[in-house]
Amino acid sequence: MDPILVPADRALPLLEPERAERSDAAHNREVLLRAAVELVEERGVCAVTMDDVARRAGVGKGTLFRRFGSREGLMGQLLDHSEREWQAAVIGGPPPLGPGAPPLERLLAFGASRMVLNLRHAELIEAARHPGARSLAALSFPTMHVRYLLGELGVEGDLPYLATALVAPLEIIVLRQQVERENVPLARIQAGWEDLVHRVIR
Amino acid sequence: MDPILVPADRALPLLEPERAERSDAAHNREVLLRAAVELVEERGVCAVTMDDVARRAGVGKGTLFRRFGSREGLMGQLLDHSEREWQAAVIGGPPPLGPGAPPLERLLAFGASRMVLNLRHAELIEAARHPGARSLAALSFPTMHVRYLLGELGVEGDLPYLATALVAPLEIIVLRQQVERENVPLARIQAGWEDLVHRVIR
DNA sequence: GATCGAAACGGACCATGGTCCGCTTTCATT
DNA sequence: AATGAAAGCGGACCATGGTCCGTTTCGATC
Numbered sequence: 001m002d003p004i005l006v007p008a009d010r011a012l013p014l015l016e017p018e019r020a021e022r023s024d025a026a027h028n029r030e031v032l033l034r035a036a037v038e039l040v041e042e043r044g045v046c047a048v049t050m051d052d053v054a055r056r057a058g059v060g061k062g063t064l065f066r067r068f069g070s071r072e073g074l075m076g077q078l079l080d081h082s083e084r085e086w087q088a089a090v091i092g093g094p095p096p097l098g099p100g101a102p103p104l105e106r107l108l109a110f111g112a113s114r115m116v117l118n119l120r121h122a123e124l125i126e127a128a129r130h131p132g133a134r135s136l137a138a139l140s141f142p143t144m145h146v147r148y149l150l151g152e153l154g155v156e157g158d159l160p161y162l163a164t165a166l167v168a169p170l171e172i173i174v175l176r177q178q179v180e181r182e183n184v185p186l187a188r189i190q191a192g193w194e195d196l197v198h199r200v201i202r
Numbered sequence: 203m204d205p206i207l208v209p210a211d212r213a214l215p216l217l218e219p220e221r222a223e224r225s226d227a228a229h230n231r232e233v234l235l236r237a238a239v240e241l242v243e244e245r246g247v248c249a250v251t252m253d254d255v256a257r258r259a260g261v262g263k264g265t266l267f268r269r270f271g272s273r274e275g276l277m278g279q280l281l282d283h284s285e286r287e288w289q290a291a292v293i294g295g296p297p298p299l300g301p302g303a304p305p306l307e308r309l310l311a312f313g314a315s316r317m318v319l320n321l322r323h324a325e326l327i328e329a330a331r332h333p334g335a336r337s338l339a340a341l342s343f344p345t346m347h348v349r350y351l352l353g354e355l356g357v358e359g360d361l362p363y364l365a366t367a368l369v370a371p372l373e374i375i376v377l378r379q380q381v382e383r384e385n386v387p388l389a390r391i392q393a394g395w396e397d398l399v400h401r402v403i404r
Numbered sequence: 405g406a407t408c409g410a411a412a413c414g415g416a417c418c419a420t421g422g423t424c425c426g427c428t429t430t431c432a433t434t
Numbered sequence: 435a436a437t438g439a440a441a442g443c444g445g446a447c448c449a450t451g452g453t454c455c456g457t458t459t460c461g462a463t464c
Contacts, residue, residue, distance in 0.1 A: 022411060022460060049450060060414030065452060161394030164380065168370035178366065192363030199402050224430060224441060251420060262444030267422060 029067050031057045036074055045075065045123040075128035079121060086117055087141055103152035104201070110149070111170065111193045114142060115186070118172045119179065125172050142167045155201050162200055169193060231269050233259045238276055247277065247325040277330035281323060288319055289343055305354035306403075312351070313372065313395045316344060317388070320374045321381065327374050344369045357403050364402055371395060 021029070035057035039048045050071055054064045068074040095101035096109040118125065147163035155162065168174065170193070178184040223231070237259035241250040252273055256263045270276040297303035298311040320327065349365035357364065370376065372395070380386040 024459065025412060062414050071451065157397055158394045161391070162398065164376065165371045165394065165398045168373065168376045169367045171370065171375065173373065173375060174366065174370045189363070192360045192367070195359055196364065196367045199404065202401065226429065227442060264444050273421065
Protein backbone atom coordinates (compact mmCIF):
# COMPACT_ATOMS: atom_id res chain seq x y z
CA MET A 1 0.00 0.00 0.00
CA ASP A 2 2.65 2.45 1.02
CA PRO A 3 4.05 3.96 -2.18
CA ILE A 4 7.46 4.20 -0.54
CA LEU A 5 7.50 0.54 0.31
CA VAL A 6 5.91 -0.55 -2.94
CA PRO A 7 6.58 2.07 -5.61
CA ALA A 8 4.64 1.56 -8.80
CA ASP A 9 7.66 0.72 -10.89
CA ARG A 10 8.72 -2.05 -8.50
CA ALA A 11 5.43 -3.78 -7.92
CA LEU A 12 4.85 -7.05 -9.71
CA PRO A 13 2.91 -6.50 -12.92
CA LEU A 14 0.35 -9.08 -11.91
CA LEU A 15 -0.48 -7.23 -8.76
CA GLU A 16 -0.97 -3.83 -10.34
CA PRO A 17 -4.48 -2.40 -10.44
CA GLU A 18 -4.73 -2.92 -14.20
CA ARG A 19 -5.67 0.47 -15.58
CA ALA A 20 -9.23 0.57 -16.91
CA GLU A 21 -9.88 -0.08 -20.59
CA ARG A 22 -10.35 2.91 -22.83
CA SER A 23 -13.90 3.43 -24.07
CA ASP A 24 -13.15 2.78 -27.73
CA ALA A 25 -11.30 -0.37 -26.78
CA ALA A 26 -14.18 -1.59 -24.66
CA HIS A 27 -16.64 -0.88 -27.43
CA ASN A 28 -14.56 -2.73 -30.00
CA ARG A 29 -14.18 -5.74 -27.73
CA GLU A 30 -17.94 -5.99 -27.47
CA VAL A 31 -18.49 -5.54 -31.17
CA LEU A 32 -15.85 -8.13 -31.99
CA LEU A 33 -17.19 -10.68 -29.57
CA ARG A 34 -20.69 -10.26 -30.89
CA ALA A 35 -19.46 -10.67 -34.45
CA ALA A 36 -17.53 -13.79 -33.52
CA VAL A 37 -20.50 -15.35 -31.75
CA GLU A 38 -22.76 -14.67 -34.71
CA LEU A 39 -20.34 -16.07 -37.24
CA VAL A 40 -19.65 -19.18 -35.20
CA GLU A 41 -23.36 -19.81 -34.82
CA GLU A 42 -23.95 -19.27 -38.51
CA ARG A 43 -21.18 -21.43 -39.93
CA GLY A 44 -19.40 -23.28 -37.16
CA VAL A 45 -16.00 -22.64 -35.68
CA CYS A 46 -13.93 -24.08 -38.51
CA ALA A 47 -15.45 -21.91 -41.21
CA VAL A 48 -14.80 -18.60 -39.48
CA THR A 49 -11.61 -16.73 -40.29
CA MET A 50 -10.15 -13.85 -38.38
CA ASP A 51 -10.67 -11.59 -41.39
CA ASP A 52 -14.32 -12.58 -41.37
CA VAL A 53 -14.69 -11.54 -37.77
CA ALA A 54 -12.89 -8.24 -38.26
CA ARG A 55 -14.92 -7.42 -41.37
CA ARG A 56 -18.24 -8.30 -39.75
CA ALA A 57 -17.34 -6.17 -36.75
CA GLY A 58 -16.26 -3.33 -39.00
CA VAL A 59 -12.83 -2.93 -37.45
CA GLY A 60 -9.30 -3.55 -38.63
CA LYS A 61 -7.63 -6.89 -38.26
CA GLY A 62 -4.94 -5.35 -36.12
CA THR A 63 -7.56 -4.37 -33.57
CA LEU A 64 -8.92 -7.88 -33.44
CA PHE A 65 -5.49 -9.31 -32.74
CA ARG A 66 -4.67 -6.58 -30.26
CA ARG A 67 -7.76 -7.47 -28.23
CA PHE A 68 -7.51 -11.25 -28.30
CA GLY A 69 -3.93 -12.02 -29.15
CA SER A 70 -4.67 -14.88 -31.49
CA ARG A 71 -7.40 -16.97 -32.94
CA GLU A 72 -7.06 -19.29 -30.00
CA GLY A 73 -7.43 -16.38 -27.65
CA LEU A 74 -10.62 -15.29 -29.35
CA MET A 75 -12.09 -18.76 -29.25
CA GLY A 76 -11.04 -19.00 -25.65
CA GLN A 77 -13.11 -15.93 -24.88
CA LEU A 78 -16.13 -17.43 -26.58
CA LEU A 79 -15.70 -20.56 -24.49
CA ASP A 80 -15.25 -18.57 -21.35
CA HIS A 81 -18.81 -17.41 -21.42
CA SER A 82 -20.42 -20.82 -21.23
CA GLU A 83 -17.62 -22.04 -19.02
CA ARG A 84 -18.43 -19.36 -16.47
CA GLU A 85 -22.11 -20.18 -16.61
CA TRP A 86 -21.31 -23.80 -15.96
CA GLN A 87 -18.95 -22.98 -13.12
CA ALA A 88 -21.65 -20.86 -11.56
CA ALA A 89 -24.04 -23.79 -11.77
CA VAL A 90 -21.50 -26.02 -10.09
CA ILE A 91 -20.65 -23.57 -7.36
CA GLY A 92 -24.04 -22.12 -6.63
CA GLY A 93 -26.70 -23.75 -8.78
CA PRO A 94 -29.37 -26.23 -7.77
CA PRO A 95 -28.39 -29.72 -6.61
CA PRO A 96 -27.31 -32.32 -7.45
CA LEU A 97 -24.73 -30.39 -9.49
CA GLY A 98 -24.68 -27.48 -7.09
CA PRO A 99 -24.33 -27.56 -3.31
CA GLY A 100 -27.02 -29.24 -1.23
CA ALA A 101 -26.75 -32.80 -2.46
CA PRO A 102 -24.44 -35.33 -0.80
CA PRO A 103 -20.90 -35.28 -2.21
CA LEU A 104 -21.15 -38.53 -4.13
CA GLU A 105 -24.27 -37.42 -5.92
CA ARG A 106 -22.62 -34.12 -6.71
CA LEU A 107 -19.58 -35.87 -8.07
CA LEU A 108 -21.60 -38.10 -10.37
CA ALA A 109 -23.66 -35.14 -11.55
CA PHE A 110 -20.44 -33.29 -12.18
CA GLY A 111 -19.09 -36.03 -14.42
CA ALA A 112 -22.21 -36.37 -16.49
CA SER A 113 -22.56 -32.64 -16.85
CA ARG A 114 -18.93 -32.04 -17.77
CA MET A 115 -19.03 -34.80 -20.31
CA VAL A 116 -21.99 -33.33 -22.10
CA LEU A 117 -20.56 -29.83 -21.92
CA ASN A 118 -17.24 -30.87 -23.40
CA LEU A 119 -18.88 -32.77 -26.21
CA ARG A 120 -21.15 -29.86 -27.00
CA HIS A 121 -18.25 -27.42 -27.23
CA ALA A 122 -15.80 -29.84 -28.80
CA GLU A 123 -15.00 -27.66 -31.80
CA LEU A 124 -14.56 -24.56 -29.74
CA ILE A 125 -12.41 -26.27 -27.16
CA GLU A 126 -10.06 -27.62 -29.78
CA ALA A 127 -9.90 -24.25 -31.51
CA ALA A 128 -9.06 -22.64 -28.18
CA ARG A 129 -6.35 -25.10 -27.22
CA HIS A 130 -3.68 -22.54 -26.51
CA PRO A 131 -0.28 -23.18 -25.01
CA GLY A 132 -0.78 -21.49 -21.68
CA ALA A 133 -4.27 -20.11 -22.01
CA ARG A 134 -7.54 -21.33 -20.52
CA SER A 135 -5.68 -23.39 -17.99
CA LEU A 136 -7.12 -21.53 -15.05
CA ALA A 137 -10.70 -21.47 -16.17
CA ALA A 138 -11.02 -24.75 -17.93
CA LEU A 139 -8.59 -27.40 -16.81
CA SER A 140 -8.06 -26.27 -13.27
CA PHE A 141 -11.53 -25.62 -12.06
CA PRO A 142 -12.93 -29.09 -12.68
CA THR A 143 -9.91 -30.63 -11.03
CA MET A 144 -10.16 -28.35 -8.02
CA HIS A 145 -13.82 -29.11 -7.67
CA VAL A 146 -13.35 -32.86 -7.84
CA ARG A 147 -10.53 -32.57 -5.36
CA TYR A 148 -12.86 -30.75 -2.99
CA LEU A 149 -15.59 -33.36 -3.34
CA LEU A 150 -13.11 -36.17 -2.76
CA GLY A 151 -12.17 -34.44 0.44
CA GLU A 152 -15.80 -34.23 1.47
CA LEU A 153 -16.12 -37.92 0.79
CA GLY A 154 -13.28 -38.63 3.16
CA VAL A 155 -11.13 -40.21 0.50
CA GLU A 156 -7.54 -40.85 1.51
CA GLY A 157 -4.51 -40.48 -0.70
CA ASP A 158 -3.04 -37.96 -3.12
CA LEU A 159 -6.27 -36.08 -3.73
CA PRO A 160 -4.87 -33.69 -6.36
CA TYR A 161 -3.68 -36.64 -8.40
CA LEU A 162 -6.88 -38.60 -7.99
CA ALA A 163 -8.85 -35.56 -9.06
CA THR A 164 -6.72 -35.19 -12.16
CA ALA A 165 -7.18 -38.85 -12.92
CA LEU A 166 -10.94 -38.58 -12.66
CA VAL A 167 -11.10 -35.48 -14.83
CA ALA A 168 -8.76 -36.84 -17.51
CA PRO A 169 -11.27 -39.26 -19.09
CA LEU A 170 -13.66 -36.32 -19.46
CA GLU A 171 -11.29 -34.40 -21.73
CA ILE A 172 -12.62 -33.96 -25.24
CA ILE A 173 -9.69 -35.68 -26.79
CA VAL A 174 -10.58 -38.84 -24.94
CA LEU A 175 -14.32 -38.45 -25.36
CA ARG A 176 -13.99 -37.90 -29.09
CA GLN A 177 -11.97 -41.06 -29.50
CA GLN A 178 -14.70 -43.01 -27.76
CA VAL A 179 -17.71 -41.40 -29.37
CA GLU A 180 -16.49 -40.84 -32.91
CA ARG A 181 -13.93 -43.55 -33.47
CA GLU A 182 -15.15 -46.38 -31.30
CA ASN A 183 -18.86 -45.54 -31.42
CA VAL A 184 -19.32 -46.02 -27.70
CA PRO A 185 -22.77 -44.75 -26.69
CA LEU A 186 -22.78 -41.84 -24.27
CA ALA A 187 -24.73 -43.81 -21.68
CA ARG A 188 -21.98 -46.39 -21.51
CA ILE A 189 -19.29 -43.78 -21.09
CA GLN A 190 -21.32 -42.27 -18.31
CA ALA A 191 -21.79 -45.62 -16.60
CA GLY A 192 -18.11 -46.36 -17.00
CA TRP A 193 -17.14 -43.11 -15.35
CA GLU A 194 -19.49 -43.75 -12.43
CA ASP A 195 -17.93 -47.14 -11.93
CA LEU A 196 -14.51 -45.55 -12.05
CA VAL A 197 -15.54 -43.12 -9.35
CA HIS A 198 -16.74 -45.89 -7.10
CA ARG A 199 -13.48 -47.76 -7.49
CA VAL A 200 -11.42 -44.68 -6.79
CA ILE A 201 -13.28 -43.66 -3.65
CA ARG A 202 -13.35 -47.32 -2.54
CA MET B 203 -5.56 -64.88 -56.58
CA ASP B 204 -7.60 -66.02 -59.55
CA PRO B 205 -8.13 -62.96 -61.72
CA ILE B 206 -11.47 -64.33 -62.86
CA LEU B 207 -12.78 -64.72 -59.35
CA VAL B 208 -11.33 -61.44 -58.12
CA PRO B 209 -11.01 -59.08 -61.04
CA ALA B 210 -9.02 -56.00 -60.16
CA ASP B 211 -11.85 -53.56 -60.78
CA ARG B 212 -14.23 -55.30 -58.40
CA ALA B 213 -12.11 -55.79 -55.34
CA LEU B 214 -12.61 -53.39 -52.46
CA PRO B 215 -10.03 -50.62 -52.55
CA LEU B 216 -8.89 -51.36 -49.02
CA LEU B 217 -8.29 -54.97 -49.83
CA GLU B 218 -6.34 -54.39 -53.02
CA PRO B 219 -2.69 -55.32 -53.01
CA GLU B 220 -1.78 -51.64 -53.00
CA ARG B 221 0.36 -51.27 -56.09
CA ALA B 222 4.00 -50.85 -55.17
CA GLU B 223 5.40 -47.34 -54.91
CA ARG B 224 7.26 -46.04 -57.92
CA SER B 225 11.01 -45.92 -57.41
CA ASP B 226 11.30 -42.14 -57.57
CA ALA B 227 8.47 -41.83 -55.08
CA ALA B 228 10.09 -44.26 -52.68
CA HIS B 229 13.38 -42.46 -52.94
CA ASN B 230 11.80 -39.09 -52.28
CA ARG B 231 9.92 -40.41 -49.26
CA GLU B 232 13.20 -41.54 -47.75
CA VAL B 233 15.00 -38.33 -48.54
CA LEU B 234 12.15 -36.27 -47.11
CA LEU B 235 11.93 -38.27 -43.93
CA ARG B 236 15.67 -38.02 -43.38
CA ALA B 237 15.57 -34.28 -43.95
CA ALA B 238 12.69 -33.92 -41.51
CA VAL B 239 14.43 -35.95 -38.82
CA GLU B 240 17.60 -33.92 -39.18
CA LEU B 241 15.84 -30.59 -39.04
CA VAL B 242 13.75 -31.57 -36.04
CA GLU B 243 16.84 -32.73 -34.20
CA GLU B 244 18.69 -29.55 -35.09
CA ARG B 245 16.08 -26.99 -34.17
CA GLY B 246 13.10 -28.68 -32.58
CA VAL B 247 9.69 -29.34 -34.07
CA CYS B 248 8.31 -25.83 -33.82
CA ALA B 249 11.13 -24.22 -35.78
CA VAL B 250 10.84 -26.47 -38.80
CA THR B 251 8.67 -25.35 -41.70
CA MET B 252 7.47 -27.45 -44.56
CA ASP B 253 9.50 -25.31 -46.96
CA ASP B 254 12.57 -26.04 -44.87
CA VAL B 255 12.03 -29.75 -45.17
CA ALA B 256 11.42 -29.62 -48.91
CA ARG B 257 14.45 -27.43 -49.48
CA ARG B 258 16.75 -29.58 -47.37
CA ALA B 259 15.53 -32.67 -49.18
CA GLY B 260 16.01 -30.97 -52.51
CA VAL B 261 12.49 -31.61 -53.77
CA GLY B 262 9.48 -29.43 -54.47
CA LYS B 263 6.96 -28.57 -51.83
CA GLY B 264 4.24 -30.27 -53.83
CA THR B 265 6.09 -33.54 -53.52
CA LEU B 266 6.36 -33.20 -49.79
CA PHE B 267 2.63 -32.65 -49.45
CA ARG B 268 1.85 -35.40 -51.90
CA ARG B 269 3.79 -37.86 -49.75
CA PHE B 270 2.58 -36.84 -46.31
CA GLY B 271 -0.62 -34.95 -46.87
CA SER B 272 0.04 -32.26 -44.32
CA ARG B 273 2.44 -31.08 -41.70
CA GLU B 274 0.59 -33.19 -39.19
CA GLY B 275 0.95 -36.19 -41.42
CA LEU B 276 4.68 -35.68 -41.67
CA MET B 277 5.10 -35.29 -37.94
CA GLY B 278 2.92 -38.34 -37.48
CA GLN B 279 5.37 -40.34 -39.58
CA LEU B 280 8.26 -39.15 -37.46
CA LEU B 281 6.39 -40.22 -34.34
CA ASP B 282 5.50 -43.53 -35.84
CA HIS B 283 9.07 -44.66 -35.81
CA SER B 284 9.61 -44.39 -32.07
CA GLU B 285 6.04 -45.45 -31.46
CA ARG B 286 6.66 -48.71 -33.28
CA GLU B 287 9.85 -49.30 -31.39
CA TRP B 288 8.00 -48.80 -28.14
CA GLN B 289 5.16 -51.07 -29.18
CA ALA B 290 7.68 -53.73 -30.04
CA ALA B 291 9.20 -53.39 -26.59
CA VAL B 292 5.78 -53.77 -25.02
CA ILE B 293 4.77 -56.73 -27.12
CA GLY B 294 8.01 -58.62 -27.29
CA GLY B 295 10.71 -56.87 -25.28
CA PRO B 296 12.21 -57.85 -21.94
CA PRO B 297 10.09 -57.82 -18.79
CA PRO B 298 8.69 -56.13 -16.85
CA LEU B 299 7.46 -54.05 -19.81
CA GLY B 300 7.39 -57.01 -22.14
CA PRO B 301 5.87 -60.44 -21.54
CA GLY B 302 7.26 -62.61 -18.79
CA ALA B 303 6.51 -60.51 -15.75
CA PRO B 304 3.23 -60.86 -13.82
CA PRO B 305 0.43 -58.66 -15.21
CA LEU B 306 0.45 -56.12 -12.41
CA GLU B 307 4.15 -55.48 -12.78
CA ARG B 308 3.72 -55.16 -16.50
CA LEU B 309 0.92 -52.71 -16.04
CA LEU B 310 2.93 -50.51 -13.71
CA ALA B 311 5.92 -50.66 -16.04
CA PHE B 312 3.63 -49.73 -18.89
CA GLY B 313 2.42 -46.62 -17.10
CA ALA B 314 5.84 -45.38 -16.17
CA SER B 315 7.20 -46.05 -19.61
CA ARG B 316 4.33 -44.46 -21.46
CA MET B 317 4.51 -41.40 -19.26
CA VAL B 318 8.16 -40.84 -20.01
CA LEU B 319 7.67 -41.53 -23.70
CA ASN B 320 4.84 -39.05 -24.01
CA LEU B 321 6.75 -36.38 -22.18
CA ARG B 322 9.81 -36.92 -24.34
CA HIS B 323 7.84 -36.60 -27.56
CA ALA B 324 5.48 -33.92 -26.33
CA GLU B 325 6.25 -31.45 -29.09
CA LEU B 326 6.00 -34.05 -31.81
CA ILE B 327 2.77 -35.47 -30.47
CA GLU B 328 1.11 -32.10 -30.38
CA ALA B 329 2.38 -31.28 -33.86
CA ALA B 330 0.96 -34.57 -35.11
CA ARG B 331 -2.46 -34.18 -33.52
CA HIS B 332 -4.48 -34.80 -36.63
CA PRO B 333 -8.24 -35.13 -36.86
CA GLY B 334 -8.42 -38.81 -37.68
CA ALA B 335 -4.78 -39.72 -37.93
CA ARG B 336 -2.57 -41.63 -35.54
CA SER B 337 -5.60 -42.99 -33.75
CA LEU B 338 -4.75 -46.58 -34.54
CA ALA B 339 -1.10 -46.47 -33.65
CA ALA B 340 -1.10 -44.09 -30.76
CA LEU B 341 -4.34 -43.90 -28.89
CA SER B 342 -5.62 -47.36 -29.52
CA PHE B 343 -2.63 -49.53 -28.84
CA PRO B 344 -2.03 -48.42 -25.27
CA THR B 345 -5.70 -48.83 -24.48
CA MET B 346 -5.84 -52.26 -26.03
CA HIS B 347 -2.79 -53.33 -24.11
CA VAL B 348 -4.11 -52.12 -20.80
CA ARG B 349 -7.41 -53.79 -21.51
CA TYR B 350 -5.56 -57.05 -22.10
CA LEU B 351 -3.60 -56.74 -18.86
CA LEU B 352 -6.74 -55.95 -16.92
CA GLY B 353 -8.18 -59.16 -18.30
CA GLU B 354 -5.11 -61.10 -17.18
CA LEU B 355 -5.54 -59.59 -13.73
CA GLY B 356 -9.07 -60.91 -13.58
CA VAL B 357 -10.60 -57.48 -13.20
CA GLU B 358 -14.37 -57.37 -13.56
CA GLY B 359 -16.36 -54.64 -15.22
CA ASP B 360 -16.32 -52.63 -18.44
CA LEU B 361 -12.71 -53.36 -19.31
CA PRO B 362 -12.56 -51.15 -22.40
CA TYR B 363 -13.74 -48.20 -20.37
CA LEU B 364 -11.43 -48.90 -17.45
CA ALA B 365 -8.52 -49.17 -19.87
CA THR B 366 -9.42 -45.82 -21.40
CA ALA B 367 -9.68 -44.30 -17.96
CA LEU B 368 -6.24 -45.56 -16.99
CA VAL B 369 -4.64 -44.35 -20.20
CA ALA B 370 -6.28 -40.93 -20.12
CA PRO B 371 -4.09 -39.47 -17.33
CA LEU B 372 -1.05 -40.45 -19.39
CA GLU B 373 -2.02 -38.23 -22.31
CA ILE B 374 0.42 -35.38 -22.90
CA ILE B 375 -2.24 -32.78 -22.48
CA VAL B 376 -2.79 -33.95 -18.92
CA LEU B 377 0.86 -34.58 -18.16
CA ARG B 378 1.88 -31.15 -19.41
CA GLN B 379 -0.64 -29.47 -17.18
CA GLN B 380 0.82 -31.27 -14.20
CA VAL B 381 4.48 -30.95 -15.02
CA GLU B 382 4.64 -27.49 -16.51
CA ARG B 383 1.79 -25.63 -14.89
CA GLU B 384 1.51 -27.26 -11.49
CA ASN B 385 5.14 -28.28 -11.14
CA VAL B 386 4.27 -31.74 -9.93
CA PRO B 387 7.43 -33.87 -9.85
CA LEU B 388 7.42 -36.86 -12.16
CA ALA B 389 7.90 -39.28 -9.27
CA ARG B 390 4.68 -38.09 -7.70
CA ILE B 391 2.74 -38.47 -10.92
CA GLN B 392 4.10 -41.96 -11.23
CA ALA B 393 3.17 -42.83 -7.65
CA GLY B 394 -0.27 -41.35 -8.21
CA TRP B 395 -0.85 -43.47 -11.26
CA GLU B 396 0.22 -46.61 -9.44
CA ASP B 397 -2.20 -45.84 -6.67
CA LEU B 398 -4.91 -45.28 -9.26
CA VAL B 399 -4.20 -48.67 -10.77
CA HIS B 400 -4.51 -50.36 -7.41
CA ARG B 401 -7.83 -48.72 -6.75
CA VAL B 402 -9.18 -49.64 -10.15
CA ILE B 403 -8.20 -53.28 -10.00
CA ARG B 404 -9.30 -53.47 -6.35
C1' DG C 405 -11.35 23.97 -24.02
C1' DA C 406 -6.35 23.44 -25.14
C1' DT C 407 -2.48 20.33 -24.53
C1' DC C 408 -0.16 16.13 -24.65
C1' DG C 409 1.33 11.46 -23.82
C1' DA C 410 -0.41 7.01 -23.78
C1' DA C 411 -3.34 3.85 -25.80
C1' DA C 412 -5.72 2.17 -29.63
C1' DC C 413 -6.63 1.85 -34.58
C1' DG C 414 -6.27 -0.17 -39.25
C1' DG C 415 -4.69 -2.08 -43.16
C1' DA C 416 -0.53 -3.09 -45.75
C1' DC C 417 2.65 -6.59 -45.20
C1' DC C 418 4.86 -11.08 -43.98
C1' DA C 419 5.25 -16.21 -43.10
C1' DT C 420 3.68 -20.54 -43.67
C1' DG C 421 0.50 -24.32 -44.60
C1' DG C 422 -1.69 -26.18 -48.49
C1' DT C 423 -3.41 -26.55 -53.65
C1' DC C 424 -3.10 -26.77 -58.71
C1' DC C 425 -1.75 -28.10 -63.03
C1' DG C 426 1.43 -28.40 -66.99
C1' DC C 427 5.58 -31.06 -67.55
C1' DT C 428 8.55 -35.25 -66.61
C1' DT C 429 9.53 -39.90 -65.24
C1' DT C 430 8.65 -44.59 -64.67
C1' DC C 431 7.59 -49.08 -66.19
C1' DA C 432 4.43 -52.70 -68.13
C1' DT C 433 3.60 -54.12 -72.56
C1' DT C 434 4.81 -55.07 -77.12
C1' DA D 435 13.91 -50.32 -78.05
C1' DA D 436 9.59 -48.02 -78.72
C1' DT D 437 5.23 -46.63 -76.70
C1' DG D 438 1.65 -44.92 -73.87
C1' DA D 439 -0.64 -43.97 -69.85
C1' DA D 440 -0.54 -43.60 -65.01
C1' DA D 441 2.05 -41.79 -61.37
C1' DG D 442 4.91 -38.42 -59.79
C1' DC D 443 7.13 -33.84 -59.79
C1' DG D 444 7.77 -28.88 -58.73
C1' DG D 445 7.11 -24.34 -57.97
C1' DA D 446 3.87 -20.58 -58.78
C1' DC D 447 -0.12 -19.47 -56.45
C1' DC D 448 -3.69 -18.99 -52.78
C1' DA D 449 -5.67 -18.49 -47.99
C1' DT D 450 -5.17 -17.34 -43.52
C1' DG D 451 -2.95 -16.39 -39.11
C1' DG D 452 -0.17 -12.89 -37.26
C1' DT D 453 2.93 -8.44 -37.15
C1' DC D 454 4.25 -3.55 -37.80
C1' DC D 455 4.03 1.11 -37.64
C1' DG D 456 2.31 5.68 -39.06
C1' DT D 457 -2.01 7.91 -37.83
C1' DT D 458 -5.95 8.77 -34.83
C1' DT D 459 -8.47 8.96 -30.55
C1' DC D 460 -9.03 9.27 -25.72
C1' DG D 461 -9.03 11.44 -21.44
C1' DA D 462 -6.22 13.29 -17.50
C1' DT D 463 -4.44 17.67 -16.42
C1' DC D 464 -4.12 22.39 -16.55
